[in-house]
Amino acid sequence: MSEAAPASSATPGAPSPAGTSGPLGSTSALHGPTAPLAVPPAPPVPHASAALLASLSPLLHDWLPRQRWFAGKGRPVVGFTLVSATELLPLSGSPGLLHLLVRAQQPAVPARGTPSPPTADCYQLLLGVRRSLPPALAPALIGYVAQGPLAGHTVYEGLQDPKLAGLLLERLRLPGAIGSLRFDKEPKAVVGSGLTPRTLGVEQSNTSIVYGDSAILKVFRRVHAGANPDLELPLALAAEGSTRVPAPIAWFEGANPEDPFEPFTLGLLQPFLREAQDGWQLALASLAVGQDFTREAHALGRATAEVHLALAASLPTLTLGRPQAELLGAQMSERLAATVQAVPALLPYADGLRRAFDAVRELGAAGPVVTAQRVHGDLHLGQVLHTRDGAWTVIDFEGEPAKPLTERRRPQPVVRDIAGMLRSFDYAARSHQPWSPDWAARCRTAYLDGYTAASGLDPRRQAVLLRAYETDKAVYEVLYEARHRPDWLPVPMAAVRRLAHAS
Structure with missing residues (x-):
């Protein structure tokens, strides 16, 4: 959950890579059949071995679960498997840079009724390697290696080292392949050199590095085989001519040994909008001085509609019918039941909330329900930037x-x-004391009016689906706040009470 803590960029001499540019699997899917990641076979790397992983495992067991981007908190790590290892900077030097894709094996998440298999999430690690660590890099320390190929070396978080962070930019500036990694960029894009890197500390699930004041690199930490939407959708929008999204400049991927057609998206370089302010902070500033926010909300509704229209024009759409509506309603009901078990305070409202999901299951009885298309998927005020103009x-x-x-x-x-943005307006209003329900209501109306004006589609005409998605989001918020920020639980609970009694 990130309504209260916006993520991403606005909350805010290296050797050239070997190889040549070539087609990139994840982006070719936008225009035709997916091609495998074309990288030459990795040269023999003595450190990419069982001995390397065995020597690092004791350090990773302690360090990895403590990272904010580690997804398996609350469950022990019982082992690691090595997906790939690439020396981006020779480990014989000081510093060296070792790129690893490692699977962390953990016990299954307990599930009701049926056992679940263990999980093995894949994480991207960029490890700096030195004989001794300078005092300035002490906070980046992972540990000292006692045995194996790196015995006698200090291993640390490489992205906190300006020299190693600068190397990544050089790799992106001069595309090509090295080992199992491929670096690529838009043909007409210009990547500056010698830009001073600084790591942003606001991310929960990724790591971002700002270079100078011109570019920001998002390094994905928990990675999945297949095109990451954070690269796929901005590329599609850029091809459609949309100016509502910073166009990708460069990116890098890792070959998937299990399926060459489904590489791992590892990092994305985009323009850094230095003077932009994120929507969450802008909304809070408006509340603090009692200023109206409806003009901004209306414009944000228009921007959302323009993004949706461009995505629908560039990527396939489909029509949801009765089976899909029934499945959607059932999934929402299942999430509600699981959350009620975890957060008993939700129990008095469960029947009222379930009615919203039952109404979705009944939608398809009269025929096609609604068009489905690619969407943002986690839209809220922390995911939008308000530029100086x-x-x-x-x-x-x-x-x-x-x-x-x-x-x-x-x-x-x-x-x-x-629905996600509507919930975000409510979060902003509730975070301000005294609570400003009228502010939230005005923003919601203005946002919906702006969306309607730009798209010709009034979301209020899809009242059943809109209420269901907003209810589902509120249920998700209840579970998140109960687990991570109990002081914030009254915020989604207020929405739960309202939605449970909606007609």
């Missing part, structure tokens, strides 16, 4: 990182995004 830009198309990639790439009704 007053325009809104949408960022972070990764979707909800905790959900499977296949689900995040699935076409969905646009009201899912709209």
